[in-house]
Amino acid sequence: MHSRTRIVSAGAAVAAAALLAAGLAPQATAAPSGNDTSEIALTKGFRKAVTTAGINEHLKAFEAIAAGGNRVSGTPKFDASVDYVKSKAEAAGLDVTVQPFAFPYNADVSPAVLQRISPNPATFVDGVDFSSMTYSGNGDVTAAVTPVSTGSAAAGCTAAEFAGFPAGTIALLQRGSCSFAIKAAHASAAGALGVIIYNNTTGGLSGTLGAPGITVPVVGTTTATGQGMLSPGTTARVKVERVNETRTTYNVIAETPGGDPNNVVVVGAHLDSVPRGPGINDNGSGSATILEVAETFAAQERTPTSKVRFAWWGAEEFGLLGSNHYVGSLSQAELDKIALNLNFDMIGSPNYVRFVYDGDNSAFPVGPGAAVGPAGSGAIEDAFHRYFDAVGLASSETPFSGRSDYGPFIAKGIPAGGLFTGAEGTKTAKEAEVYGGQAGQPYDKCYHLFCDAFTNVNQTGLDEMSDAVAHAVLTYSRRDFVQAPLLDPAKVMAGVAAGGEGGGLHEDHEDAS
Structure with a gap:
């Protein structure tokens, strides 16, 4: 795995132009370069309007709902989380659908x-x-x-x-x-x-x-x-001694009234926690961030080229069941309308690294711990790296494992990408040099534990990652897409700086690391 930093060169300019031609890379208004500030300038106002204060309002609401317990799918506290997101999205003027589905509930008695x-x-x-x-x-x-x-x-x-x-x-x-x-x-x-x-x-x-x-x-x-x-x-x-029974839980789907319904950007995060805690980093951080982004998008009366569909998935902690149900409920014609999926699962880890999903499989080749990136996923990955480079921040790859809610999308050949700040994996010495924090310690010491509360969230990391989320959502809302071929990262990156080797891990689901 590498921590990527840009070095401006003619080769990088050629590569960036190739990304634009491919169709999934962000569109620039000036000639692109290895550190293209023009595309960054287009999202500056929006990123500024998406605040950690707004995100924290939602995080504190999720913690209050958990009330010292959890927000597990199939429980009243998860249902209260659904009601909260639904009410906020409706108040913002989004078109909201709550999708119920049955699932095998399983927890310690x-x-x-x-x-x-x-x-x-x-x-x-x-x-x-x-x-x-x-x-x-x-x-x-x-x-x-x-x-x-x-x-x-x-x-x-x-x-x-x-x-x-x-x-x-x-x-x-x-x-x-x-x-x-x-x-x-x-x-x-x-x-x-x-x-x-x-x-x-x-x-x-x-x-x-x-x-x-x-x-x-x-x-x-x-x-x-x-x-x-x-x-x-x-x-x-x-x-x-665990209970096994069928229960009902929900996905919340909220989309922009405007935008091309035949060209949809799905922006997702899972809403449920594990039984052991309130799940404020995992994954209140992703859920609260996309809710703040959705509210800001609506408040600024943005008119997207593409329809943006925000999704809060249920029963992710039981094996990606909500996103699987959603994808499985769509006809092939409806699936064909989805241009790409952006997934944000844990973006406020206390000992964080700015991980980007390795959509081109360059850092983590396809194998037991890495799934094939559908055509276009590499361009989405590079768009995130280009953003971080442009604002002077390093970024690293995490395996494109499919073990978060983008998994069902890539299984259907839909391009995907996203961000992650690390779970139970151990921060390496190289990562500590690049990102700060403590080497030899977990990225999130409270992963899947009771202490995953509001105080567990790193506010600096959340601020940096939520800006990247806002940038990606606004950028991709403004474009039509083609299914781009996978891109050779050697042609995209002009320079690579040493980073870490771990990738963050995330064994909520069936592990293959």
Whole structure:
């Protein structure tokens, strides 16, 4: 991964002109250059009008709704979040639709239990040392622990690794390379009574199996907790009791009255939190920012060329269910009208990096942790980098993993891009040099925890990222688009400065990092 900074050159000018010809890059009114201020000037007034004070008003409202709890889809507090966004969007004059959908609700009924019975007995703290995984099976088991492919991130990704696995024991695996669900399914098929998956980076591991189906209890742990069970002869207790039932939740869709309905820019952020906290960075930050952008757009009586459709997704934390439902509800003709999707999921992390989705797959090649960027996604990525360069800020890539709400859009071949400031991943020394903050610490120490409150949001980072959001929304609202080919980043970037290697991580959903 690289932290990009622009160096003005003739080559950069040629590349920028190529971006304009491709159709998805921002349109400039003067000859473009490697640090094109003309396109930035076009959005200056709008960016100034989109304020952190306005965003914070919404963040504080979300925190008040949570009232010391959470805003989980399928609960009254999430419904109150829906009502809040709906009322604000309607008051701004947007055309609002609330889209209901049923989903498999899954949450702890009682705190999960993880104990090391022997040797050196220890009781671990739920929500700190470990967490039950969403869609885990229920059970209370005490058994010997069997490590699988010790120390390998690929542990448990194939059935062959479980050859000779002693049925009736608890499988212990390291996170990485394939989804939690795949690891758990192989372990269960081999006769495991329970599954412990430990993290391969700093912090806890609060993940999901993606859907119901696994019948044994599955928990994720910190690296230290998991590695503390590698000793031969270790016995552990795992207890999970989760409710599984069908509930109804909602997406909120609010679009500009004007703009070409055959050329739609979808701007999305998920509205729900995890059960453990109010979700003010994850993802109140994205939801509040696009709400402030939508209100400002309407207040300034902007007349877009393209129709802008703001979307607040439900049940993202259960596996991108809201955005999946929305995309699945559209006919092919309706999908063809969507020019691109912009996604903003966590943009106020306390130990932040200015991450841009790697839509051209240049920093993170296609593989288990990176999805193919549909044609045009690379141009959207470059538009964000060009913006940050123009205002004198570094930016870095994060994998185009598809594990946020842009995933269902790119699965249909719709170009996408967006921003992210980091989740449970660890900030590298190089990133700390470029962005400040603390090396060796998570980007968000409160990721998926009770402390993800208003005080968890980095106001400087939120200000910088929300300006980039405002710039992108206004810029893309003014253009018609073509499905641009992927762009060679070597032809786009005149210079590259060293950044970090991590990409931020974000294992809300099925992990494959």
